[in-house]
Amino acid sequence: MSLTTADVKRIAYLARIEIGETEAQATLDKLTGILGLIEQLQAVDTSGVEPMSHAQEVTQRLREDIVTETDQRALFQSIAPAVEDGLYLVPKVIES
Amino acid sequence: MIDSSLKQMAAALASKRISSVELTQLFLDRIDRLNPRINAFITVDPERSLTQAKAADVRIARGDAGPLTGIPIAHKDIFCAKGWRTTCGSRMLDNFIAPYDAHVISQFDQAGAVNLGKTNMDEFAMGSSNETSYFGVVRNPWDLARVPGGSSGGSAAAVAARMAPAATGTDTGGSMRQPASLCGLSGLKPTYGICSRYGMIAFASSLDQAGPMAKSAEDLAWMMNVMAGFDARDSTSLERAKEDYTRDLDRPLAGLKIGLPKEYFADGLSDGVARVVQEAIDQYRKLGAHTVEISLPNTRLSIPVYYVLAPAEASSNLSRYDGVRYGYRAPEYSDLADMYCKTRAQGFGAEVKRRILIGTYVLSAGYYDAYYLQAQKIRRLIAQDFVEAFKKCDVIMGPAAPGTAFKIGEKAHDPVAMYLEDLYTIAVNLAGLPGMSIPAGFSDGLPVGLQIIGNYFSEARMLGIGHQYQQVTDWHTRMPEGIA
Numbered sequence: 001m002s003l004t005t006a007d008v009k010r011i012a013y014l015a016r017i018e019i020g021e022t023e024a025q026a027t028l029d030k031l032t033g034i035l036g037l038i039e040q041l042q043a044v045d046t047s048g049v050e051p052m053s054h055a056q057e058v059t060q061r062l063r064e065d066i067v068t069e070t071d072q073r074a075l076f077q078s079i080a081p082a083v084e085d086g087l088y089l090v091p092k093v094i095e096s
Numbered sequence: 097m098i099d100s101s102l103k104q105m106a107a108a109l110a111s112k113r114i115s116s117v118e119l120t121q122l123f124l125d126r127i128d129r130l131n132p133r134i135n136a137f138i139t140v141d142p143e144r145s146l147t148q149a150k151a152a153d154v155r156i157a158r159g160d161a162g163p164l165t166g167i168p169i170a171h172k173d174i175f176c177a178k179g180w181r182t183t184c185g186s187r188m189l190d191n192f193i194a195p196y197d198a199h200v201i202s203q204f205d206q207a208g209a210v211n212l213g214k215t216n217m218d219e220f221a222m223g224s225s226n227e228t229s230y231f232g233v234v235r236n237p238w239d240l241a242r243v244p245g246g247s248s249g250g251s252a253a254a255v256a257a258r259m260a261p262a263a264t265g266t267d268t269g270g271s272m273r274q275p276a277s278l279c280g281l282s283g284l285k286p287t288y289g290i291c292s293r294y295g296m297i298a299f300a301s302s303l304d305q306a307g308p309m310a311k312s313a314e315d316l317a318w319m320m321n322v323m324a325g326f327d328a329r330d331s332t333s334l335e336r337a338k339e340d341y342t343r344d345l346d347r348p349l350a351g352l353k354i355g356l357p358k359e360y361f362a363d364g365l366s367d368g369v370a371r372v373v374q375e376a377i378d379q380y381r382k383l384g385a386h387t388v389e390i391s392l393p394n395t396r397l398s399i400p401v402y403y404v405l406a407p408a409e410a411s412s413n414l415s416r417y418d419g420v421r422y423g424y425r426a427p428e429y430s431d432l433a434d435m436y437c438k439t440r441a442q443g444f445g446a447e448v449k450r451r452i453l454i455g456t457y458v459l460s461a462g463y464y465d466a467y468y469l470q471a472q473k474i475r476r477l478i479a480q481d482f483v484e485a486f487k488k489c490d491v492i493m494g495p496a497a498p499g500t501a502f503k504i505g506e507k508a509h510d511p512v513a514m515y516l517e518d519l520y521t522i523a524v525n526l527a528g529l530p531g532m533s534i535p536a537g538f539s540d541g542l543p544v545g546l547q548i549i550g551n552y553f554s555e556a557r558m559l560g561i562g563h564q565y566q567q568v569t570d571w572h573t574r575m576p577e578g579i580a
Contacts, residue, residue: 008453015411015456016418016433017449018441030450031457033512038400038458041470044477051472052479054302055288055528060331075195081425088420091432 003028003035097122098258099575101311102167102318105261109156109166116152116166120145120210123168127213127259130579133240136254138173138231139181140213148210155208164322165208170260172251173214174221175306176295177201180211184297185219185229185247188417188424188443198295199327200264200306207322212260216250219445220414221271221299223247224517227508228447235504236279237576238542242501245275245517251309252279257579262310262319266296268303269402270497270521273533276309277496277545280535280574282562283309284316287552288528289334292327300409301332303402303525312572313534313562317341320555336553344560350384352561355489359395360520366499368539373495376536376546376565380493383564388489392481397474398523399515404458404471405526410448411455417443450511479527482549491561492549495520496533500542520547530555534562535571543571 005024008031012019019027073086082089097105097114108114124142131137145168152166176182176194178201183189197205204211218228226234226249234249236242237257244253248265252275255263265272267285276283284307291306298304308319320341327333354377361370377387419425419439426438444452458467485492498519507514524531529552533545546565550558566572 011453011457011460013437014460015452016415016436016440017444017452018434018437027450027453030511031453033510034403034450034454034515035457037512037515038404038467041397041400041404041474042466044397044470044474046470046473046477049473049476051469052476053472054332055479055526056332056334058289058332058334061328061335063328072195076421079191079193079195079422081419081422090420091429091435093432 003031098126099573102164102261102315105167106163110161116149116156116210117146119166120149120168120212123212123260130257130259134235134237134253134257135232136216136234136250136257136259137170137213138183138185138216138250141180144179145210145212152208152210162207163318164204166210167261168210168212169204170212170215170251170254170263171201172217172248172263172265174217174266174297175201175264176297177211177214180214182214183231184221185217185231186444186448187230190230190424192423196295199292199329200296200323203322203325209322215254215263218247218249219448220297220410221247221266221268222410222447222451224270224274224514225507226250227504228445230445233504236501237579238280239501241503242542243278243504245278245497245501247271248309249275252276252281252283255279255281255309255311256576258575262308262315264306264323265309266304266306267525268300268406269525270518272307272309273496273521273531273545273547274517276533278501278543280543280571281309281311282313282316282532282534282572283307284320284532284555284559285524285530286320286324286555287530289332290324290555292325292330292333294327294329298413300406301413302409303406305525312566313559314342314345314566317345317556317559320559339556341556341559344556345563347560348384349380349561349564352380352385352491353489354380354385354387355390355485355492356387357390357392357395357485357492357494359392360494364498364516364519365495366539369495369497369499369544372537372539372544373546377493379565379569383568390485390488390492392485392523394474394478394481395523398478398526399519401471401474401478401526402518402522403454403515404467405475407451407455408459408468409455411452411459414448414452419443447511475526478523482527482529486551491558494547496545496547500539500544524549528552530558532558532562534565535574537571
């Protein structure tokens with residue numbers, strides 16, 4: 001599977017990372033090397049093998065449905081780039 | 097005092113030969129003097145450290161000190177510590193003051209240990225040389241022109257240069273064992289789920305595990321007694337009874353069966369490392385252990401499997417850095433999407449971006465089954481290799497890294513060459529097993545580590561196996577020349 005710079009730009013947009021033309025070309029070379037490394041997985045026969053998503057075969061714990069966290073909104077928002085009246089500020093997304 | 101074990105430091109504190117404030121100041125002075133050359137620390141906050149030291153002295157005077165009370169410990173900058181700047185080696189978190197403590201940090205706080213500072217690391221723990229840190233490369237105390245390994249390179253260099261008695265680290269694919277090997281230290285990656293990941297900045301959650309880095313196996317055991325333990329806030333934390341990790345330190349090795357994987361002594365291993373590792377294994381035979389050849393046939397697949405799974409998990413974990421709630425935000429942008437794109441383009445370094453892109457690609461429509469699912473299936477085959485191997489032996493031994501510390505810049509522009517550094521460590525993370533590296537000698541004046549891989553939950557036994565070796569060798573006591 002060979003990538004093109006157009007693929008790199010599309011993937012970068014999916015990941016929401018801005019990428020310029022020169023950077024896309026340099027990234028393409030590096031990604032091609034890494035994908036070459038990964039390619040050898042295709043030759044392995046894995047029929048009948050269950051995927052392993054986790055190191056331990058454990059199931060999710062459940063807890064009582066009770067409030068355990070305290071309100072720390074002011075503390076958490078004190079490190080945000082932009083807040084106002086307890087709300088996080090981002091550029092306007094709805095046209096008026 | 098700087099060469100003392102944690103046990104000796106605890107005894108000196110208990111007998112009032114030294115106070116925690118004096119001990120902490122001693123290491124702060126060394127950081128002040130040596131860090132400009134080595135760059136092992138990103139953040140040092142003497143006032144905060146000394147406040148904790150004073151509290152520890154009060155606790156010691158009251159007679160309610162625990163084993164680590166008053167002992168300064170450095171923490172990898174991946175652990176959130178309330179009120180401390182916590183960067184994860186990234187511009188993205190350059191301005192991030194953690195509003196809460198990681199479980200590992202609160203365990204040390206409760207034990208009365210002193211937070212000595214936050215150590216440098218590869219950005220978001222992605223790297224094997226510490227060259228991807230936004231805060232600059234860390235230099236190996238054994239040769240300042242060489243890397244300390246990574247990603248826990250700052251912690252390794254700090255302990256190797258005796259700027260800290262011990263440090264915490266994390267290991268996703270070898271990030272404690274490889275720097276421990278390259279810096280002449282002992283480092284233990286516990287069984288997945290032993291130390292809580294709460295407040296430990298996520299890279300690849302199914303592989304990330306915290307652990308201790310120190311001079312000796314005995315020190316690691318003392319650290320583990322504090323770090324390990326169930327924490328309900330980490331959904332993968334294992335509910336197990338409290339263990340004493342020092343319990344097997346004095347257990348003799350007679351009859352121990354050591355498995356030697358033939359794949360770990362094949363192509364790719366440098367001659368110098370092979371010689372040192374063989375000598376260490378000979379020493380184990382003298383201590384009464386037997387060796388048996390084993391096979392881990394899927395070893396060569398562990399790197400490609402890892403470079404599908406870890407980036408896939410990373411691309412998901414790192415989507416949280418959006419410039420909205422904390423961390424970096426680009427100064428200029430046209431709209432919301434542009435704000436995300438510019439924030440992430442400017443906030444992440446090249447290697448982190450590469451891994452996010454690889455992860456995004458292997459998870460994208462049309463490629464998921466071929467890459468991600470296939471990698472998860474081979475992950476099971478790799479884990480199964482170890483199940484078979486442990487039917488024939490008690491522990492597995494081999495090299496921790498294929499070579500010694502390499503020159504700064506030597507592999508920085510070739511990601512695939514850098515990834516091969518983790519050839520002997522990655523499979524252990526994929527299987528979720530415990531792995532350790534201990535100093536085993538030198539090749540051309542540079543330290544070489546012996547890797548010891550145990551079965552699940554066999555940390556105490558592994559630490560004993562390391563300790564018995566360290567009773568008859570002195571590699572772990574060696575200190576880099578020129579770092580007085």
